[in-house]
Amino acid sequence: MDTALDAEALRARLVAPNGPYAALDVVATTASTNADLAKAAAEGAKDRTVLIALEQSAGQGRRGRTWSSPRGGLYLSVLFRPSGVPPKQLPWLNLIAGLALVRVARSVGVEASLKWPNDLLLGPKGEKGAGILSEITAGVAQAVVVGIGLNVAKLPDDVQPAPGGLAPTSLEDVGAAELDRGELAFRLLAELAVLEGVWRKNGGDAVESGVLEEYLEHSATVGERVRVELAGGLQLEGTAQRIEPDGTLVVRGTDGVDHGVSAGDVVHLRPA
Template identity: 75%
Template structure:
C-alpha cells in the first residue's frame, strides 16, 4: 500500500497500519499535536473504542476498513473545512459504485448501500484542538459480511456491508481505491481554496444525496426536533430544511432521519 499511495507515487506523506487501536481518529489527533505531516494516514484492523458523531461508539469488528487521514489545508478558509466530511462521502460513493454496489449519501456522514439504502459506512471529521488548520477525517467502512449482532444506527438505520451487497473485491484493493479517490478529491478541493463550486464537489455531492428532496426529522441538540423537507446543501455544507410552516432552516449539525419522499 505504501508503494502505491505514499509520495512520490501517491498523494500521501505517510501511511501506517496497526493491528488494533482504540480509535484511529484519536491517534492521529495526538500525532497532529506532535507535528505529524499533512496527509498522514492511519489504518487499523480493528478499533476497540471507535467513535461516531456526538461521542457515540462505532462498531468496528474485524473485516471492516477503519482509517483516518490528517489534512492540513492551510490555504483553505476555516469556514470551508466542514466540506472535508462531505468530500469523504463522495469518495465512498465512487468506490462503492466502482464495485457495482448502488450507493448514496445521507447528510452529513452516512454512506447508504443497496436498493434498501442501509448504512455501510460512517464518517467523522474533527478539527484538532490547539492546532491551526488540522482536520482528521475518519472513515469506518463495512467490507466483510456483518455479524448478526451489529446494532442499527441512530434513527433505526439498518447496517450492511459491501460484501452483503454483492461486492467481491478484497479489503486492500478497496482501501487503495478509497484513499486514491479521497486524495484526488481533496487535492482538487484544496487547489480551489476549498471552494465547493469551483472544485465540482458541491454538484457531485448533491447528485449523490439521498437526503435532498426527502421528508426528514432532524434531531437537534437539547432534544429539539425539526420536521420538514430537505431542500439543498448550502455553500458552507449546511443542510437547508423547509419546515411545515414554510420557513427555511439551515442545519449545521444534527441527526437526520429520512421519513418519506416529498
C-alpha cells in the first residue's frame, strides 16, 4: 500500500466522530471507484461514504469514455444522499466538486479555474488537471456518486488530450508546493464536505448557499466563445452568458437566442 495514502490516517482525520464522513477505504486498484460506490449504494452504503484508489483500470468519463488513471494520481468517489434537496438541484454536486478542487489547487500555489461542467484547469495555459463525473444512482432514491480524478505526479508522455483537444497537466507539472497525495486527499475531502454541507443545509439552493457566486468567480467558461457538443451529434456555437441557479449553462447562439444547456461537452474556442 502506498504510504502516501494511509487509510487509517485519513479515517482518523475525516471519519466520524472526528470528521464529516461515514466511511473511507483505500484500495490499490479497482476498475472504477464510481462503479464500486454505485454498487455499495444499492446495498445500503451510508451517506458520505468515500472510496479512494491508487489506480483505476476502467475509469469512466463523460458519455462512457475511458478515464485515464495513471499511477501517481488521486482517484476517489464519494456517495452522497442529500435528503431534502430537490432532484433538479443534484447536478450542483458536480460543480461543487469543482469548487473543492479549485480551493485545493490554490492552497498549493497553483492558478486554477473551471470549465463547465466537469474540468479543472491548471496553470497559466489553463490545461486540464482534473475531471469530475457525477452519477445519480439508478434505482436508489436520492443517491449521487461524485467521482474525481486529480493528476498529481508528472504525467507520462503518452497521456492523450481531453475531448476538444484540451491538453492534460498535473500539479507537479505546474509547480505545486504540495504533492503528498494523503494531504491532498484530506484537503479535497474536507473542502468538499464543507461546500456540500452548506449547500445541503440550504436545501440545494445555489444562491443562498453561496456556491453559485463562488463558481462564477472561478468560471473559465462564462464570457467565452464556446462550442457545445450535444447528444445525437448536435452542436451549439455561441458565447457562454451565465450559469443559472439550477447549474444550467446559458449560451447565446449565433442566432442571437439564449439556449439553456444542462449537459454537453464544452470546447472553448480561441478568438479568430
